[in-house]
Amino acid sequence: MKIAENTFHSPYQADENGFYGRFGGAYIPEMLYPNVEELQQKYMDILRDPGFQAEFQQLLTDYVGRPSPLYLAKRLSEKYKAKIYLKREDLNHTGAHKVNNTIGQILLAKRLGKKRIIAETGAGQHGVATATVCALMNMECVVYMGSVDIKRQAPNVARMKMLGATVVPATSGSETLKDATNEAIRDWINNPVDTHYILGTAAGPHPYPDMVARFQSVISEEIRKQLKEKEGRETPDYVMACIGGGSNAAGTFYHFLDEPSVKIVAVEAAGHGNETGESAASTVLGKVGLIHGAKTLLMQSEDGQITEPYSISAGLDYPGIGPMHAHLYESGRGTFLSATDNEALAAAFELTRLEGIIPALESSHAVAKLKDLDLKPADVVVVCLSGRGDKDMETYIRNLDKF
């Protein structure tokens, strides 16, 4: 893979200050300024370096197992009367798309001379992917995870520990992803010299949203090549992905952002329903605000306090979205839908029974909205299956009788 380069100015890519339209930027306290500035100044040069690209490519191929298949889901296609392809990020080593980014960032951290890695995690997929690359590169690894998420994603906690990471419970606020991110940022403030923060999603201060999107853009790059082989054309009619912060979505959309013929569909978690107050759908329920160093769409009170989101899936339980996505929403380039817990669960059971694939709860949100698209038989739809469902078995078992 060649790291995506901007050869022309795209209205959907970050500008030099990390803004997507009016979203993005780097709103950080001075204590973080040297770290973030160092990254801003060096990340593109490091990513462009042929040595870096070769090492990244080799690990994606031999360690992660890329390219991940683009699978024509025949029975799902029959059901929804269109050609539905699943981009199988669930088949990556560690079981999710997250590893694409952590491989990239650990190589970057090495080139920055860092000795210690910190990360936040919601569902645990990013934590596992980070712990994995730290084991691979012999780096110290500390993962912050909300206490609530530690309970509901026990298998991933065990995997991180087995991989040698220290898992630190975040006990403030809602004790979920937002709070784990706060704690990771605090750790970075307290350890400014030797530590690199491997942020797991396309959010946070510039350059994270752009950097994470570039590492994940291997997904859309492969989709183009694979579609060319299978359909004789590089662009589908629809690309769909679930979105919490939005890293798998950023990677799935990346090479289609400037292809107006491709409809971009992002699916947020609606929890018990957007009208119930127990939801994580930031575009529907959010307003412009600042979270974790970026201006974006954010769920908040009238007084500007960040509110606590709710979703059955720990990976989508985040009160904001990445700034690229906020801009896709506001500009109308992307269509944003939301799926409830029950819709996601139903989709998970349906996909399992039709295709023999047990998806992550996060990915099930994307699958759940196939029914809401106005599909025609000739339409080619690519859904990013961002991860596999092993970590969610306890939730699925609890709901076996309902679906």
Added chain:
Amino acid sequence: MNRIDQLFSRKNKNVLNVYCTAGFPELESTLPVMQALQDAGADLIELGMPFSDPLADGPVIQDSSTRALKNGMSLAKLFEQLKGFRSTITLPVILMGYLNPILQMGVETFCQRCKEVGVDGLILPELPLAEYEAEYKTTFDQYGLHLIFLVTPETSEARIRQLDAASQGFLYAVSSSSTTGKDKNMNDQAAYFEKLQQLQLKNPVLIGFGIKDKSTFTTACAHSNGAIIGTAFIKAIGNANGTLPATVKTFIQGIIA
């Protein structure tokens, strides 16, 4: 003249700035604490606007914010409380906080209210220097609000000079690269403090983070124009055994007597 500038023109050694979270420990504690600080001999008040996700703060100040929000504190409520406070409190008052609540109120409205009640300055750690200069400075100046910038041991000399040039009132020197309330040894930072002194900055310098008692205050003051106490003060009034004014008096006297 801005009250902060007045203070430093009158006193430029051993200036004591005390941070307290608005609406803590009780919703209606804001003014009593401010009054007690003035009566006890503090020089400057840094009033924290509580926020749900205070990134630069450690657990003690975060807990005080959480408690204040649970008490019902909001930015609108704070301005209600501050109405008329200038009839009794003459110390300069700085509001410290995070940008999101201010953006929701509207920057211009926020500044107007600051001026109406008599606020002298702002500390907004997430506001980028370039954005301040391009979009905020004119408004802040129009309402007589000084914006105070932070520097840390990792801040380059060139950037310290930039931040000093943009800062008004004083420059906030974070003693070590950390969140608030971390226990670090002041003496280890002597080289950084010396460097700041040698730079001959435009602004007076107050050292904050890690100042918790008479000894750390004295050490910080030996290298600067004064120091800022936050976490230790929040701990003291959060665990107050006696009345609030008595607790504040005992704490402040323990620092400056």
